Amino acid sequence: GAVVSQHPSWVICKSGTSVKIECRSLDFQATTMFWYRQFPKQSLMLMATSNEGSKATYEQGVEKDKFLINHASLTLSTLTVTSAHPEDSSFYICSIYGGRPLSYEQYFGPGTRLTVT
Amino acid sequence: DAKTTQPTSMDCAEGRAANLPCNHSTISGNEYVYWYRQIHSQGPQYIIHGLKNNETNEMASLIITEDRKSSTLILPHATLRDTAVYYCIVATQGGSEKLVFGKGTKLTVNP
Numbered sequence: 001g002a003v004v005s006q007h008p009s010w011v012i013c014k015s016g017t018s019v020k021i022e023c024r025s026l027d028f029q030a031t032t033m034f035w036y037r038q039f040p041k042q043s044l045m046l047m048a049t050s051n052e053g054s055k056a057t058y059e060q061g062v063e064k065d066k067f068l069i070n071h072a073s074l075t076l077s078t079l080t081v082t083s084a085h086p087e088d089s090s091f092y093i094c095s096i097y098g099g100r101p102l103s104y105e106q107y108f109g110p111g112t113r114l115t116v117t
Numbered sequence: 118d119a120k121t122t123q124p125t126s127m128d129c130a131e132g133r134a135a136n137l138p139c140n141h142s143t144i145s146g147n148e149y150v151y152w153y154r155q156i157h158s159q160g161p162q163y164i165i166h167g168l169k170n171n172e173t174n175e176m177a178s179l180i181i182t183e184d185r186k187s188s189t190l191i192l193p194h195a196t197l198r199d200t201a202v203y204y205c206i207v208a209t210q211g212g213s214e215k216l217v218f219g220k221g222t223k224l225t226v227n228p
Contacts, residue, residue, distance in 0.1 A: 001163060004160075006160075034215070034216075036218075043204075043218040043219060043220055043221065044155075044161065044218040045218075046215055046216070046217070049215065091158070093160045093161070095160075095161075095216075097214070104149075104166070104210045105151070105163045105166065106153075106163065106216060107163060108153075108160035108161045108162070108163075109160050110159055110160050111158070111159065111160045113158075
């Protein structure tokens with residue numbers, strides 16, 4: 001399967017600051033990337049879907065001005081948490097889909113643990 | 118909401134087969150059954166998927182009932198490293214398909 005990396009793997013930031021998380025597809029050109037978050041002892045919740053070169057589509061209840069997503073290339077998507085607050089502390093996971101070679105499975109990154117103090 | 122129902126937890130002895138059931142009684146004709154697993158504090162890992170025929174790969178086998186309302190994931194020889202939360206998800210294929218994760222089954226493989 002495809003190899004997906006995320007950077008950083010964990011980050012601690014102060015309330016009010018912004019944090020950028022990168023998601024890279026190392027061997028696969030992904031036309032679509034998804035961003036999920038997972039709170040402790042809960043399942044993954046989809047935040048947004050991004051297609052290369054176009055604006056991201058956000059799920060209901062996810063603030064697009066707070067969670068900025070950029071999918072500038074087929075191998076890189078970034079999620080920026082702006083003005084982070086303690087309630088944004090979570091495990092953020094990206095996944096890739098489609099593209100070349102064509103794949104109908106989603107491949108997930110290892111996740112980024114964000115702690116906002 | 119997730120369109121599947123799975124037991125909350127299961128136990129299995131190391132070396133034995135682990136059979137994880139999933140109910141998806143409202144599955145549509147164009148929807149596939151996908152299985153992913155998530156080992157603690159890691160991203161989910163794709164295991165297998167199928168439409169109506171049974172499927173097998175190096176990780177597992179997927180048995181889908183003829184009416185497609187339920188399926189079973191089989192890990193033929195479970196190891197301690199198979200301890201994880203297993204998610205059964207139904208989704209269409211070919212588009213930018215969103216995966217809706219339910220609560221999954223926490224499989225614990227015991228020595």
